[in-house]
Amino acid sequence: MTPTVVxxxxxxxxxxxxxxxxxxLMVIFxxxxxxxxxxxxxxxxxxxxxxxxxxxNFDAYIGAWSGGALGGYAVNSLxxxxxxxxxxxxxxxxxxxxxxxxxxRWMPAVELSxxxxxxxxxxxxxxxxxxxxxxxxxxxxxxxxxxxxxxxxVPVSIFIMQAxxxxxxxxxxxxGRVDGASEWQIFRKVALPIARPAMFTVAIVNMIWxxxxxxxxxxxxxxxxxxxxxxxxxxxxGEHITNYPVMLAAILIAAIAPLILFIYFERQITAALIGGAxxx
Amino acid sequence: MMRADIGFAKRHNRAALIFLAPALLFVxxxxxxxxxxxxxxxxxQWDGASAPVFVGxxxxxxxxxxxxxxxxxxxxxxxxxxxxxxxxxxxLVIAYCLVRIVPAFSRIFLFFYLVPVMVSEICxxxxxxxxxxxxxxxxxxxxxxxxxxxxxxxxxxxxxxAFLAVVVVMSFTYLGLYVLLFxxxxxxxxxxxxxxxxxxxxxxxxxxxxxxxxxxWDAVRANSLLAIIGSLKTFSLVxxxxxxxxxxxxxxxxxxxxxxxxxxxxxxxxxxIGFAQMVLTALAAWIVFRYMKRKGDA
Numbered sequence: 128m129t130p131t132v133v134x135x136x137x138x139x140x141x142x143x144x145x146x147x148x149x150x151x152l153m154v155i156f157x158x159x160x161x162x163x164x165x166x167x168x169x170x171x172x173x174x175x176x177x178x179x180x181x182x183x184n185f186d187a188y189i190g191a192w193s194g195g196a197l198g199g200y201a202v203n204s205l206x207x208x209x210x211x212x213x214x215x216x217x218x219x220x221x222x223x224x225x226x227x228x229x230x231x232r233w234m235p236a237v238e239l240s241x242x243x244x245x246x247x248x249x250x251x252x253x254x255x256x257x258x259x260x261x262x263x264x265x266x267x268x269x270x271x272x273x274x275x276x277x278x279x280x281v282p283v284s285i286f287i288m289q290a291x292x293x294x295x296x297x298x299x300x301x302x303g304r305v306d307g308a309s310e311w312q313i314f315r316k317v318a319l320p321i322a323r324p325a326m327f328t329v330a331i332v333n334m335i336w337x338x339x340x341x342x343x344x345x346x347x348x349x350x351x352x353x354x355x356x357x358x359x360x361x362x363x364x365g366e367h368i369t370n371y372p373v374m375l376a377a378i379l380i381a382a383i384a385p386l387i388l389f390i391y392f393e394r395q396i397t398a399a400l401i402g403g404a405x406x407x
Numbered sequence: 408m409m410r411a412d413i414g415f416a417k418r419h420n421r422a423a424l425i426f427l428a429p430a431l432l433f434v435x436x437x438x439x440x441x442x443x444x445x446x447x448x449x450x451x452q453w454d455g456a457s458a459p460v461f462v463g464x465x466x467x468x469x470x471x472x473x474x475x476x477x478x479x480x481x482x483x484x485x486x487x488x489x490x491x492x493x494x495x496x497x498x499l500v501i502a503y504c505l506v507r508i509v510p511a512f513s514r515i516f517l518f519f520y521l522v523p524v525m526v527s528e529i530c531x532x533x534x535x536x537x538x539x540x541x542x543x544x545x546x547x548x549x550x551x552x553x554x555x556x557x558x559x560x561x562x563x564x565x566x567x568x569a570f571l572a573v574v575v576v577m578s579f580t581y582l583g584l585y586v587l588l589f590x591x592x593x594x595x596x597x598x599x600x601x602x603x604x605x606x607x608x609x610x611x612x613x614x615x616x617x618x619x620x621x622x623x624w625d626a627v628r629a630n631s632l633l634a635i636i637g638s639l640k641t642f643s644l645v646x647x648x649x650x651x652x653x654x655x656x657x658x659x660x661x662x663x664x665x666x667x668x669x670x671x672x673x674x675x676x677x678x679x680i681g682f683a684q685m686v687l688t689a690l691a692a693w694i695v696f697r698y699m700k701r702k703g704d705a
Binding site: 139140143144147150151153154155156157158160161176177214217218219221222224225226228229230231234237240241243244245246247248249250251252253254255256257258259274275277278279281282285310311314335338339341342346356357358360361364371374378381382385386388389393396397400401 | 418419420422423424426427429430431433434436437438439440441442444445448455501504505508509512516517518519520521522523524525526527528529530531533534535537538543545548579582583584587588591611636639640642643646647660661664665668669674677678681682684685688689692
């Protein structure tokens with residue numbers, strides 16, 4: 128590879144770099160500010176809201192965590208996240224495999240329906256879901272949040288899995304058929320083992336989506352002991368309106384889990400987001 | 408299927424159905440059925456507790472004459488429009504810069520642009536409430552610093568600026584997703600195309616307009632559709648920033664539905680709002696899709 132045109136670093140590059148840096152700083156400034164402000168005392172904060180802390184002070188974290196409310200919300204979020212992610216990954220892997228491998232005549236209709244489902248705003252289903260969940264005795268329970276949340280994340284997850292299975296050569300599965308293996312055996316023995324990384328990717332993005340979800344938990348759960356973190360956080364903030372560093376520490380606690388996942392699994396997450404969007 | 412797979416065909420159909428069944432069951436039970444149910448509920452007046460009263464098209468007529476609903480829907484469309492300009496188009500420009508001008512830094516920039524995409528909208532909204540704070544907010548402090556004291560105001564609390572303030576936060580929040588999607592698309596444009604243009608002396612502006620934009624047009628179309636769908640779904644940021652206030656000045660359909668259903672307990676009317684929104688969403692998506700398809704063919 129011999130480039131015909133030699134790219135040299137010039138003034139354009141420097142200007143673009145400067146602009147992008149400025150812009151990205153604007154985008155992430157609220158987060159940077161949140162992080163350093165949590166190390167201030169409330170008095171320090173009130174004296175000058177935007178300055179750096181003069182010393183490292185962890186009182187805000189102690190204040191936010193004490194009382195146990197946030198810890199309880201986090202546990203609820205973990206339960207909902209684990210349940211919804213598990214369901215979504217299992218059913219989406221099966222369905223994504225079927226969409227990629229089998230081509231019955233009715234398959235395009237299924238694909239179209241799933242695409243349409245992806246475009247439906249969750250709030251359209253809100254009132255009916257409340258009625259259904261109440262009828263089933265699932266209002267105010269974790270399961271009542273888990274089931275609809277999983278369902279709304281299933282279509283896009285299916286398409287991510289389908290995109291993965293599409294990259295595999297057909298012969299991989301045909302070989303098993305010639306040997307007389309059943310379709311289920313081929314799925315279990317051939318597809319499932321190689322699909323693990325893709326399933327993991329789908330799991331990671333679903334964990335982030337469910338963790339951050341707000342609409343279903345805020346409507347379906349009233350019992351403070353069962354609230355998830357984003358919903359509980361809005362309560363917490365209302366109660367700690369006078370102590371800003373504590374409030375910011377609470378926000379940081381709610382934001383930290385997805386950020387850690389993102390830092391560790393950046394590659395998988397970006398791949399999943401691209402895979403899910405290409406479908407539309 | 409050209410080979411002698413015919414014997415397998417029946418078996419395949421059954422396997423496909425069985426593998427799809429759990430997913431389809433979930434989507435049917437918690438997406439499709441509730442949506443249809445919303446259409447049914449829209450024919451009743453109901454407070455969620457006592458017996459529902461059948462009102463036929465009463466709710467639809469009320470909705471048709473409800474200025475708050477139409478203003479909310481209009482705001483959803485404004486959100487979509489601003490998303491196409493300040494998220495999709497801006498992201499395309501940024502993606503071009505990252506891939507073609509400062510590739511060595513593209514990964515780190517992309518990482519930071521994606522941070523708000525990962526964090527809960529509730530956290531982001533709560534943080535921006537500080538930025539907009541009328542007394543010590545950064546926005547007012549910045550205006551004061553550049554001598555524009557007269558523009559200082561309580562951004563989220565005043566009806567003329569609340570919606571604008573929310574839209575600005577949305578633009579910052581979701582931009583990263585489109586930067587990511589466009590970075591992938593811009594990278595896939597073959598180097599040789601650019602080299603040919605460079606030999607002809609084309610600058611970045613020229614290359615962006617005549618090469619990148621046409622070559623990634625499919626992605627522009629897909630991402631615009633994504634932005635429109637996302638804009639019609641928007642809820643959490645508006646809820647936490649203004650809750651549609653003051654006096655409905657930043658109301659969108661979702662916050663209006665939430666208030667009607669779970670503030671005023673007008674469940675039937677809330678279902679009507681949602682159902683109407685879905686029908687209109689489908690219509691809007693269909694029109695845009697058609698329009699862009701025709702443009703793509705031309």
